[in-house]
Amino acid sequence: SGLGQSELYDPGDPLSAESVTRSAWSSIDGPYYARDAWASGLEIGVTASSGDHAHPGVGGGLTAVYAPALTREAIFDAFVARRTYATTGERIVLDFAVADTPMGGAVEIRGPADGSFTVAAPTPMRYVEVLAYDHRQRWWTAARWERPGRSLSSGFVDSPELATLYLLRVELEAAPDGHIGRAWSSPVWVRPVVAEP
Numbered sequence: 001s002g003l004g005q006s007e008l009y010d011p012g013d014p015l016s017a018e019s020v021t022r023s024a025w026s027s028i029d030g031p032y033y034a035r036d037a038w039a040s041g042l043e044i045g046v047t048a049s050s051g052d053h054a055h056p057g058v059g060g061g062l063t064a065v066y067a068p069a070l071t072r073e074a075i076f077d078a079f080v081a082r083r084t085y086a087t088t089g090e091r092i093v094l095d096f097a098v099a100d101t102p103m104g105g106a107v108e109i110r111g112p113a114d115g116s117f118t119v120a121a122p123t124p125m126r127y128v129e130v131l132a133y134d135h136r137q138r139w140w141t142a143a144r145w146e147r148p149g150r151s152l153s154s155g156f157v158d159s160p161e162l163a164t165l166y167l168l169r170v171e172l173e174a175a176p177d178g179h180i181g182r183a184w185s186s187p188v189w190v191r192p193v194v195a196e197p
Contacts, residue, residue, distance in 0.1 A: 007184065008035040014180045015088065038165060038187060039137055045082030045104050045186035046167075048089075062087050064094070066102065081105070087183040093120040096168040098188040103167075106189040113142075113158045113190065117168050120151040123181070126171045130156050132163045142166060147173075165189045 004017030009029050011018050017025040030036075037044055048061025064085050067078040078084070082104025085094045098115040101107035119128055129144040142163075143156035158166070165187040172181035 005182070006033055008033045015182060035133075035139065038133060043082070043106070043187075043189055045079070045084045046086040046184045047084055048086035060089060062089055062091070066095075082186045085183060085185045088179075088181050090122055090172060090181040090183070092122070092170060092172075092181070092183045093118070094168065094170065094183050094185055095119075096185040096188070098166050098190070101188050103188055104186040106191055108191045108193050110193050113163065113166065114155065115143075115158070115166060115188075116153075116155040117185075118151075118153040119168075119170050119183075121170065121172055121181075121183075122150070124150055124173045125152070126173050128152055128154075128168070128170050130158070131167050131169055132158060133165050134163050163190050 005015040050060025168185040
C-alpha cells in the first residue's frame with residue numbers, strides 16, 4: 001500500500017514504510033506480514049491498494065484478478081479462489097502456475113515441481129524470481145532471472161521434498177523518480193502426497 005510493502009519485515013527494503021512514507025510510519029517487527037501468515041499455514045492470496053483513505057486508488061498498488069468473465073460474480077469467485085496478483089501500481093501482466101495449477105491453487109506433487117510463468121512489464125525488469133517456503137520455516141529462491149527485459153516466459157524445476165508453497169516476484173528497474181516497481185503472485189500451495197495403504 002502507500003504505507004509500504006506487507007510481504008515481510010524488512011526496514012531496509014526500498015518499499016518499506018521507512019522508505020515510501022513522509023510520516024512517522026515505520027516497519028514493526030512481528031508476525032504481521034504475508035510471509036508470516038503463509039508460514040503459519042494460512043492460505044491467503046495477495047492484493048494491493050493505495051492505503052490512502054482520503055483518496056482511494058491514488059498513489060498506490062493495484063490488484064489484478066484472473067476471472068473467466070467481467071461480472072461481479074466471476075470476479076468475486078476469483079478472489080475467493082485467490083486467482084490474484086498485486087503490483088505497486090504498474091500495469092504488469094503476470095501469470096504463474098506450478099504443475100499446471102494456477103496461482104492461488106493447491107496441488108499434490110510427486111517428484112520435481114515443474115512451474116511456468118509469463119510476465120510482461122511496461123519498463124525493463126530488474127529481476128524475476130520464484131520464491132519457495134518449506135516445512136523447516138525456510139525461504140529460498142528456487143529460480144531467478146536477472147534483467148530479462150520487458151517480457152519473459154519461462155519455466156523452472158525445483159525439488160519440493162519439503163516445499164509448502166511457491167510464488168513469483170518481479171521487480172522493475174527504478175524509474176527516474178526513484179520509484180521501485182514490484183509485483184507478487186498469489187502462491188501455489190504444495191500438498192504432501194499421501195501414500196495409499
